[in-house]
Amino acid sequence: MARNQEHSDAMYARAREVIAGGVSSDARRLPGTPIYVDHASGSRLWDVDGNGYIDYVLGQGPAILGHSPDVLAEAVSAQMRRGVTYSAQHLAEIEVAERMRSMVPCAELIRFNSVGSEAAHAAIRLARGHTGRAKILKFEGHYHGWFDPVLFSVHPPLDQAGPADHPVLVPGSGGQQQNQAADLVLAPWNDLQAFTDAVARHRGEIAAVVMEPVLCNSGAITPDDAYLAAVRQICDDEGILLIFDEVITGFRLAPGGAQERLGITPDIGVFGKAMAGGMQVSALAGKAEVMESIASGKVSHAGTFNSHPVAMAGARAVLEVLDEKREDIYPEMERRGRRLMNGIAAIASRLGVPMLVQGTGHLFQIYLTDAADVRDYREFATTDRSTMTRLHGLLLDEGINMVPRGLWFLSSAHTDADVDQTLTAFETALARLR
Numbered sequence: 001m002a003r004n005q006e007h008s009d010a011m012y013a014r015a016r017e018v019i020a021g022g023v024s025s026d027a028r029r030l031p032g033t034p035i036y037v038d039h040a041s042g043s044r045l046w047d048v049d050g051n052g053y054i055d056y057v058l059g060q061g062p063a064i065l066g067h068s069p070d071v072l073a074e075a076v077s078a079q080m081r082r083g084v085t086y087s088a089q090h091l092a093e094i095e096v097a098e099r100m101r102s103m104v105p106c107a108e109l110i111r112f113n114s115v116g117s118e119a120a121h122a123a124i125r126l127a128r129g130h131t132g133r134a135k136i137l138k139f140e141g142h143y144h145g146w147f148d149p150v151l152f153s154v155h156p157p158l159d160q161a162g163p164a165d166h167p168v169l170v171p172g173s174g175g176q177q178q179n180q181a182a183d184l185v186l187a188p189w190n191d192l193q194a195f196t197d198a199v200a201r202h203r204g205e206i207a208a209v210v211m212e213p214v215l216c217n218s219g220a221i222t223p224d225d226a227y228l229a230a231v232r233q234i235c236d237d238e239g240i241l242l243i244f245d246e247v248i249t250g251f252r253l254a255p256g257g258a259q260e261r262l263g264i265t266p267d268i269g270v271f272g273k274a275m276a277g278g279m280q281v282s283a284l285a286g287k288a289e290v291m292e293s294i295a296s297g298k299v300s301h302a303g304t305f306n307s308h309p310v311a312m313a314g315a316r317a318v319l320e321v322l323d324e325k326r327e328d329i330y331p332e333m334e335r336r337g338r339r340l341m342n343g344i345a346a347i348a349s350r351l352g353v354p355m356l357v358q359g360t361g362h363l364f365q366i367y368l369t370d371a372a373d374v375r376d377y378r379e380f381a382t383t384d385r386s387t388m389t390r391l392h393g394l395l396l397d398e399g400i401n402m403v404p405r406g407l408w409f410l411s412s413a414h415t416d417a418d419v420d421q422t423l424t425a426f427e428t429a430l431a432r433l434r
């Protein structure tokens with residue numbers, strides 16, 4: 001049944017008079033009226049029309065302990081009374097960095113920013129400054145924030161993207177200049193031969209290889225066994241730094257992120273989202289030898305709000321929980337996520353809807369496709385994405401909020417009862433779609 005959206009519709013109309021396009025981030029554009037949230041708690045959110053949703057968007061990933069957990073609310077409100085921002089040093093930033101160093105394999109030295117795009121930008125500058133080389137090798141379908149130097153070939157239209165084994169760099173936005181791609185090298189991901197060839201074509205020029213170690217912006221794809229190990233080895237052999245953008249995977253797939261789960265340590269890791277449970281904190285965390293280029297002042301890194309006291313108080317509280325309750329939180333999140341994945345796959349098969357469900361449980365992707373596997377951007381891009389957008393709308397009507405492209409995030413607040421309720425709702429939505 002379609003939801004009552006009377007108040008949301010009115011707010012959207014009002015918003016469009018003063019906010020360009022009615023939304024503050026393009027990721028929140030929907031075909032119809034977006035959700036106007038009244039409040040959120042645990043695994044749920046409620047809109048201004050009183051509709052409740054089991055939330056698998058979680059603020060695009062950050063709310064790993066669910067919405068507004070007491071531990072975060074208390075830490076943040078206590079800090080608010082001690083000063084909101086100092087642009088000066090304080091204890092919480094040291095404690096967050098110490099905690100990160102104990103949790104994350106590559107984190108020997110750390111710097112903080114506010115959002116993932118900034119920290120990814122800092123990582124790329126650091127790699128260039130540290131190595132003295134210009135080129136960055138990125139992969140088609142991977143997202144590293146919305147800044148010009150890396151917003152190329154994230155979701156390129158296939159008719160502009162060139163051949164799969166030699167993709168061409170396509171800007172992601174009007175206003176970007178093609179010459180900003182001059183120092184990028186693009187390769188298909190999860191294809192070792194293509195990677196080896198790209199490195200050979202630019203021998204001695206590549207400062208860093210940057211990737212999402214588990215691809216979450218074009219599906220939810222764990223690379224082939226041995227791919228990351230081979231990339232790591234080639235980077236070592238060629239004097240190239242390896243950057244893992246763990247803005248989504250960090251503190252989500254494991255306490256030490258994808259690098260812990262997959263057993264490959266990059267030279268630099270980029271973190272954000274889950275590390276502060278919903279507060280705006282991102283981090284650049286790397287090997288001491290590399291981070292020394294920032295420590296010495298050779299490479300500049302700055303920001304008025306870096307290590308913001310309120311946000312760091314939140315990060316300190318959230319990381320303490322994630323670290324100290326790791327034995328409960330991560331296996332349970334994975335188990336519930338896998339229950340949901342298996343349940344969704346079973347419903348799709350019962351209803352005869354071609355659907356693939358992929359992921360680790362902590363996060364997963366549903367694809368409308370006959371394919372048995374999705375391994376890279378090109379395969380993701382040939383799944384039925386317009387029908388997925390329709391399914392997203394039907395799920396909202398049944399009280400389920402997934403990321404519109406078909407991605408689902410779990411939190412420690414989701415319960416088995418939430419999973420059961422979600423599966424019932426999913427069956428109704430999918431039957432209507434069919």
Ligand SMILES: Cc1ncc(COP(=O)(O)O)c(C=O)c1O
Binds near residue numbers: 146212273
């Ligand atoms: C892998 C990855 N890197 C970087 C970013 C950019 O982070 P932010 O939106 O906080 O700037 C995102 C955002 O979704 C992301 O998924």
